[in-house]
Amino acid sequence: MALNTAQSKEAGRVPLPINSRKDTWWIKPLLVFLGLSTFGIYATWRAFENRYYSWGPYLSPFYSPFLVIHIGHFAISPALLILPFPLIFRMTCYYYRGAYYRAFFWDPPACAVEEPAARKQYTGESRFPFTIQNLHRFAFYIAVIFIAILAADAIIAFDFNGHFGMGLGTLIMVVNVLLLSFYTFSCHSFRHLIGGALNCYSCSRSGKTRFRIWQRISLANERHMLFAWLSLFTVGFTDLYIRLVSAGIIHDVRFF
Amino acid sequence: MDKVILKVFRGDSNGGTEQDYEVPTFEGMVVLDAIHYIQINLDSTLACRWNCKAAKCGSCSAEINGVPRLMCKTHVSDMAANGRPIVVHPLKTFPVIRDLVTDVSWNYRNSEKIKPLQLAPDAPKPLVMQQMDVDRIQEFRKCIECFLCQTVCHILRNHNVKEQFYGPRQLIKLANLDMHPYDALDRREMIRKEAGVGFCNITKCCTEVCPEHIHITDNGIIPLKERVADEYFDPIQHLIRKLSGADKKKK
CATH class of the missing domain: 1.10.1060.10 (Alpha-helical ferredoxin)
Known part of the structure; x- marks a missing residue:
């Protein structure tokens, strides 16, 4: 079988067929595509729905903090004001970047797989608008504020009309804020800011402390992808649970 | 699995073809063993760069079934699942000198x-x-x-x-x-x-x-x-x- 092609000769490389991989390389990008698309469609629909966001002490994470702004007689959905911030955090996240470049941009769809469309000129993240990805640390700062707000919401979820109690919704909200915290604080930017930027840890007392924190964050950082997906699922599931309870489709399970 | 077919790139930067070789296998055999078998028994003109056969020198890099791997670290049994032939090409990113040898x-x-x-x-x-x-x-x-x-x-x-x-x-x-x-x-x-x-x-x-x-x-x-x-x-x-x-x- 002749393998010579004009394209490969131009590049001065070995003449090879376009794609030699015969394994199921397409499964991973397909799952990422389906996962992110499903969440994106659901979150957009919920943001515009602007109802069924609270029940008893529960408040959906999509609608927290509950800020209502009116333009004339029209009330803007709080979710539309809130969701862009976690969206920016996730869009500039080092894990998600790699995942959506593969699944949505096919740049590349998988390792050692040819890209389908001939692109004019590849510049990666070195040119605008992709240089914005370098501002991930600022999205992280805002994400920390949201973690604090959602933690307060989870604490309030124990307050049933002035009585300390706990329902399934409380448990879901607590798990959600914990997983969001793991995801946020295992972030590459935080790892850099806390100690990664230093070269000599032993040169100062604060350097030694920062090294120990950096080590622990590095351990969590190895599971950043896991936390990214788990927290994406729980934040959507928390909203869904509160919506279903609020709409009267299901009843909250009360533990005590 | 007694035998395996290797489809090995033969040629240079001007062009080339995939050549089929039938190679007897043994337990623990790696792709570099199969390439050596071809060189010794079937075609002594096949060019391949290797050195330590212990995954430490980094010489025997190749594209095996479309994925860049070290030939000395890649088991034949993992690559030839269901009796499929193993495709061995030189590194795609660099100019080929001859067969599996590229200019890095x-x-x-x-x-x-x-x-x-x-x-x-x-x-x-x-x-x-x-x-x-x-x-x-x-x-x-x-x-x-x-x-x-x-x-x-x-x-x-x-x-x-x-x-x-x-x-x-x-x-x-x-x-x-x-x-x-x-x-x-x-x-x-x-x-x-x-x-x-x-x-x-x-x-x-x-x-x-x-x-x-x-x-x-x-x-x-x-x-x-x-x-x-x-x-x-x-x-x-x-x-x-x-x-x-x-x-x-x-x-």
Whole structure:
């Protein structure tokens, strides 16, 4: 079988067929595509729905903090004001970047797989608008504020009309804020800011402390992808649970 | 499985064909064993670069079933599942010399452009370093220069922008130097402009294929991107540095 092609000769490389991989390389990008698309469609629909966001002490994470702004007689959905911030955090996240470049941009769809469309000129993240990805640390700062707000919401979820109690919704909200915290604080930017930027840890007392924190964050950082997906699922599931309870489709399970 | 078919690229930069070879197998056989069998018994003209056969010299890199791998570390039984032939090609990103041998000299030329360690004037004499200061960079020194990361990187492989991007191997070398506790040079401008760290879109293929399991992206390239962000994209840090008069090179 002749393998010579004009394209490969131009590049001065070995003449090879376009794609030699015969394994199921397409499964991973397909799952990422389906996962992110499903969440994106659901979150957009919920943001515009602007109802069924609270029940008893529960408040959906999509609608927290509950800020209502009116333009004339029209009330803007709080979710539309809130969701862009976690969206920016996730869009500039080092894990998600790699995942959506593969699944949505096919740049590349998988390792050692040819890209389908001939692109004019590849510049990666070195040119605008992709240089914005370098501002991930600022999205992280805002994400920390949201973690604090959602933690307060989870604490309030124990307050049933002035009585300390706990329902399934409380448990879901607590798990959600914990997983969001793991995801946020295992972030590459935080790892850099806390100690990664230093070269000599032993040169100062604060350097030694920062090294120990950096080590622990590095351990969590190895599971950043896991936390990214788990927290994406729980934040959507928390909203869904509160919506279903609020709409009267299901009843909250009360533990005590 | 008594026998396996190997489809091996035969040719040079002018063109070539896949040649089929039937090779008897044995337990624990690796692809390099099969290539050696072909050279000894079937076709002594087959060209292949190898040295240690212990996954330490980084010489026998090839594309096996479409994925860059070391031939000495890749088991025939894993590649020939369901009796499928094993496809062995040379590295796609670099010019072929003959058969499975490619010209990887571009990597060495780039390596020479990176200035070696410049000891800071305040470095202790003799140079004694604490383990906590070298923990990170020891990982980078495991690199065996097999260039699998370079060949799988789509920026070099598909887009072929070798003029603007040094590739994962050289970025790891730069990370090793930039994170050194007593290196006096500020390498961030080089990391950004000449080495082109901004070209990396962190799809982590380099990490996936690294036979030394170096976390190239998470521990090398992303920290370099963050260091570049410190210098060029973070106005708060820029202001703090201006006000405090801090050196660019952080200790």
